[in-house]
Amino acid sequence: MKKTIFFVLLAIFSLGAAPTFAANSAKNENVATEATLTTEEVNALKERVTEIREMDKSELTATEKSELKSELKEIKETVQNEPAIYIGGISLLLLIILLVILL
Numbered sequence: 001m002k003k004t005i006f007f008v009l010l011a012i013f014s015l016g017a018a019p020t021f022a023a024n025s026a027k028n029e030n031v032a033t034e035a036t037l038t039t040e041e042v043n044a045l046k047e048r049v050t051e052i053r054e055m056d057k058s059e060l061t062a063t064e065k066s067e068l069k070s071e072l073k074e075i076k077e078t079v080q081n082e083p084a085i086y087i088g089g090i091s092l093l094l095l096i097i098l099l100v101i102l103l
Helices: 002-022 040-051 061-081 088-103
Strands: none
Touching: 002 088, 040 061
């Protein structure tokens, strides 16, 4: 039983590691680092979005509406550029298996 678990985990690790070696290291050399947003900035952006959503847009002109729409797009792009944790399928499966074994 322990040998089969060992071989299953070995297979998962070896299959999960293959894509990491396929990346070209020359592409990663010129990566620019961006400053992350502070919590105050994120809260200010959220407040601005709720303020725009609660506006009465029926009295606005077409140019004002397009300006608000472009502002919302800019805010969305700014917030989406924040780093996030991504857990892949194999990693999630491995995590569940390890939790079952250890607990």
